[in-house]
Amino acid sequence: MGGERARAIAQLHARGLSEAHADILTQRMRSVSLEPGEPLLTYGTDHDTLYLLVEGRLAVTVPMGGGELELGKVQAGHWVGELHLIDGGPSTASLRAVEHCSMLSIDHALLDALEEEEPAVASNLLTLIARDLAMRLRRTSTGLIQRTGDTWRLAKPPERKGWLSQAISWLQGGSE
Numbered sequence: 001m002g003g004e005r006a007r008a009i010a011q012l013h014a015r016g017l018s019e020a021h022a023d024i025l026t027q028r029m030r031s032v033s034l035e036p037g038e039p040l041l042t043y044g045t046d047h048d049t050l051y052l053l054v055e056g057r058l059a060v061t062v063p064m065g066g067g068e069l070e071l072g073k074v075q076a077g078h079w080v081g082e083l084h085l086i087d088g089g090p091s092t093a094s095l096r097a098v099e100h101c102s103m104l105s106i107d108h109a110l111l112d113a114l115e116e117e118e119p120a121v122a123s124n125l126l127t128l129i130a131r132d133l134a135m136r137l138r139r140t141s142t143g144l145i146q147r148t149g150d151t152w153r154l155a156k157p158p159e160r161k162g163w164l165s166q167a168i169s170w171l172q173g174g175s176e
Contacts, residue, residue, distance in 0.1 A: 004031065004102050008054045011077045015128055021121045028114055029104035034097035041081065041095045048108040050085035050129070053078055056101030061094045073098060082129045085111065 005026045012022035032051065034040060041047060043063055055076050061068040071093065074080055080095055088108060106114070106125075115122040 004054050004104070007076075008052055008104050011052065011054065012128075014077070016131075017124055017128060021118075021124050024118055024121045025106075025114070025125060026104055028110055029106050030110075032101075032103040032105050034101040034103075036097050036099050038097045039094065040097065040101075040103075041084075041091045041093070043092070043094045044090050046088060046090050047081060047084040048088040049105050050079060050081045050107075050111075051103045051105045053080060054102045054104060057098040058095045058101060059098050061096065062092075063094075068094070079129065079132060081105075082133060085129070 008026045008029075009019060009022040012025065013019050017025070029052070032040075034056070040051065040058060043061075053074055053076050057076070058074040058080065060071045060074060062071060063069075074095065081091075083089060084091065085106070085108060111122060111125075114125075
């Protein structure tokens with residue numbers, strides 16, 4: 001776990017956490033490993049755990065038309081399960097290892113203990129998560145609203161084709 005912790009500290013430091021806080025955090029996090037094809041999260045199931053993908057890649061899929069639609073891949077250095085840590089709600093996608101993955105995890109109970117014993121570390125972690133979620137929300141909403149003079153309206157969506165069209169249709173309640 002020494003190399004895994006060192007990589008995790010570097011990744012957390014690159015995201016804005018001080019090395020000292022990253023060291024404290026990684027000491028408290030649990031190590032998780034997956035082999036190719038193993039699931040981490042399953043769509044619709046409840047979780048309360050945040051994972052930092054230290055090494056490897058995870059495929060992100062959603063159920064669609066009796067099968068699965070792959071939405072993309074999560075690369076090393078990224079979080080998964082941020083919403084789970086905050087609200088403990090159901091997973092909005094399934095995650096499966098594409099290759100060997102090493103992760104560090106923190107669940108709600110560990111976060112509560114961290115808040116009690118190292119409040120500055122817990123606060124900084126939650127700030128990082130909030131920034132990441134805000135950045136994703138901005139990327140998602142960019143281009144959805146247009147301003148014409150003093151009026152705001154929904155942007156006309158571009159013509160959709162291929163797998164992305166199917167995903168958008170499914171998210172809008174379609175059956176494609």
